[in-house]
Amino acid sequence: MGFEKTIACIGAGYVGGPTMSVIAYKCPQYKVIVVDIDEERIRRWNSDNLPVYEPGLDEIVKEVRGKNLFFTTDLEGAVKEAEIIFISVNTPTKEYGVGKGMASDLRYLEKAARDIMKYANGDKIIVEKSTVPVRAAEAISKVLSGSKKYHFEVVSNPEFLAEGTAINDLLYPDRVLIGSRETPEGIKAREEIVKIYENWVPREKIITSNIWSSELSKLAANAFLAQRISSINSLTPLCEIVGADIEEVSKNIGLDSRIGNKFLKASVGFGGSCFKKDILNLVYILRSYGLEESADYWMKVVEINEYQKTRFVYNMIKEMSNTLADKKIAVFGFAFKANTNDTRESAAITVVKKLLEEKAIVSIVDPKALENAKKDLKDVKGTVFYTEDPYEAVKDADAIAVLTEWEIFKKLDYEKIYELMRKPAFIFDGRNILDHNNLFRIGFNVYPIGKKPLTHFEKI
Numbered sequence: 001m002g003f004e005k006t007i008a009c010i011g012a013g014y015v016g017g018p019t020m021s022v023i024a025y026k027c028p029q030y031k032v033i034v035v036d037i038d039e040e041r042i043r044r045w046n047s048d049n050l051p052v053y054e055p056g057l058d059e060i061v062k063e064v065r066g067k068n069l070f071f072t073t074d075l076e077g078a079v080k081e082a083e084i085i086f087i088s089v090n091t092p093t094k095e096y097g098v099g100k101g102m103a104s105d106l107r108y109l110e111k112a113a114r115d116i117m118k119y120a121n122g123d124k125i126i127v128e129k130s131t132v133p134v135r136a137a138e139a140i141s142k143v144l145s146g147s148k149k150y151h152f153e154v155v156s157n158p159e160f161l162a163e164g165t166a167i168n169d170l171l172y173p174d175r176v177l178i179g180s181r182e183t184p185e186g187i188k189a190r191e192e193i194v195k196i197y198e199n200w201v202p203r204e205k206i207i208t209s210n211i212w213s214s215e216l217s218k219l220a221a222n223a224f225l226a227q228r229i230s231s232i233n234s235l236t237p238l239c240e241i242v243g244a245d246i247e248e249v250s251k252n253i254g255l256d257s258r259i260g261n262k263f264l265k266a267s268v269g270f271g272g273s274c275f276k277k278d279i280l281n282l283v284y285i286l287r288s289y290g291l292e293e294s295a296d297y298w299m300k301v302v303e304i305n306e307y308q309k310t311r312f313v314y315n316m317i318k319e320m321s322n323t324l325a326d327k328k329i330a331v332f333g334f335a336f337k338a339n340t341n342d343t344r345e346s347a348a349i350t351v352v353k354k355l356l357e358e359k360a361i362v363s364i365v366d367p368k369a370l371e372n373a374k375k376d377l378k379d380v381k382g383t384v385f386y387t388e389d390p391y392e393a394v395k396d397a398d399a400i401a402v403l404t405e406w407e408i409f410k411k412l413d414y415e416k417i418y419e420l421m422r423k424p425a426f427i428f429d430g431r432n433i434l435d436h437n438n439l440f441r442i443g444f445n446v447y448p449i450g451k452k453p454l455t456h457f458e459k460i
């Protein structure tokens with residue numbers, strides 16, 4: 001069967017893979033080719049053991065793979081065949097040179113642009129799907145202008161999916177944003193991208209805009225979301241001291257329709273590959289224009305998050321008689337949130353490293369993220385066990401630290417867990433997902449986030 005058009009995507013990661021799978025699923029008339037330089041990743045996309053865990057993803061991939069969705073390392077072939085090329089490569093924080101630790105590292109993006117130029121056999125629309133600094137489209141266009149033969153129109157189409165709910169977010173987005181130059185070529189290219197999404201997204205949810213607004217909106221959206229978490233987390237230590245309950249505070253303020261109830265869940269700190277790096281990038285951009293006050297404001301969101309992670313461990317040390325040496329800590333959850341195997345920037349990385357520095361023995365339980373946890377901790381000194389069985393993890397443990405809000409942790413037999421642990425038994429619930437009163441009744445000393453601890457210790 002002939003396809004109406006071919007779309008390629010460079011980068012088969014957490015964004016490229018699911019996004020292209022949904023496009024292929026919703027647009028059987030298009031051929032979709034996803035390319036990556038990582039052979040192992042592509043091998044797994046072509047297997048039954050996908051490199052990305054997302055509820056609903058396996059089913060969609062099974063439905064369309066080999067029909068109109070293809071995963072390959074053949075970049076040249078994909079570039080030649082496609083009229084529209086999405087770039088969905090990683091744009092991590094730069095780890096060297098100017099802007100180290102703050103700016104976005106655009107080398108993968110530039111490499112993708114250069115490869116497109118090298119292999120192109122005609123005009124193409126290039127879609128920035130990666131999150132980029134504002135005015136990155138100019139930088140990409142500059143690289144692509146090296147081609148004297150063909151015209152490449154760069155369009156911005158930032159992705160707003162959240163991991164763990166990626167498929168749902170892609171099928172029913174709040175909005176799809178497409179920015180372009182406001183020239184006839186820019187508007188024509190933008191309309192081509194609108195046509196893709198129109199296959200399943202209501203037209204009124206497809207927003208078109210100026211390209212710089214589109215790029216900046218992505219950074220701003222992540223900064224605003226993260227800012228809400230840091231705002232609520234900043235109040236948790238006060239709650240723990242004065243006896244207020246952060247969940248009640250969240251609910252009470254979230255009922256104000258001007259505030260809204262989402263992203264007000266206090267936690268051990270936000271993780272994920274986006275929030276920290278995108279805010280650091282925003283701060284870097286603000287500083288580069290001399291906007292120090294605005295930069296300082298957003299930097300505080302990251303600082304509060306670092307404080308929250310550290311505070312969690314310090315609290316454990318303080319409450320467990322000021323020493324964790326040789327104590328066994330069962331870490332419940334290593335993924336940066338539930339329903340993903342992704343551990344990038346997970347609060348668990350910071351917490352576990354600090355526990356190991358204190359010479360604790362750590363036993364990590366996670367239903368999907370152990371493979372990544374092992375990679376994250378491979379160079380770290382200390383004793384770490386990995387298991388999918390929570391009952392195994394808690395055997396002779398002194399404490400449990402809940403770091404990811406996996407549903408399974410709510411449904412465990414905590415009477416049995418209490419029996420298996422050393423006494424006194426501690427639970428530090430970094431996600432406030434457990435039934436604290438019940439745990440206290442069983443005999444645990446319970447330390448939620450932003451609530452008064454429930455302990456059996458007498459003050460002397």
Ligand code: NAD
Nearest residue numbers: 011012013014015036037038089090091108112130131159
């Ligand atoms: P990722 O690291 O999971 O995937 C990126 C992939 O690109 C990797 O597999 C890498 O091998 C590949 N790659 C890099 N350079 C390449 C090249 N020159 N040719 C071919 N392949 C190449 O990253 P991700 O989480 O999918 O994020 C991708 C982009 O999307 C980032 O800019 C990120 O900020 C943005 N984003 C991520 C999320 C998220 O939740 N993960 C959400 C929205 C936006």
Ligand code: UDX
Nearest residue numbers: 159160161162163263264265267270271272274336337
């Ligand atoms: C985020 C944005 O939500 C998404 O729109 C963007 O495209 C990519 O970055 P993601 O990082 O995948 O998505 O997950 P998200 O649901 O935003 O959670 C990020 C972190 O914040 C997680 O560690 C999560 O546990 C934490 N979080 C979230 C809280 O601590 N409290 C909350 O109320 C919400």
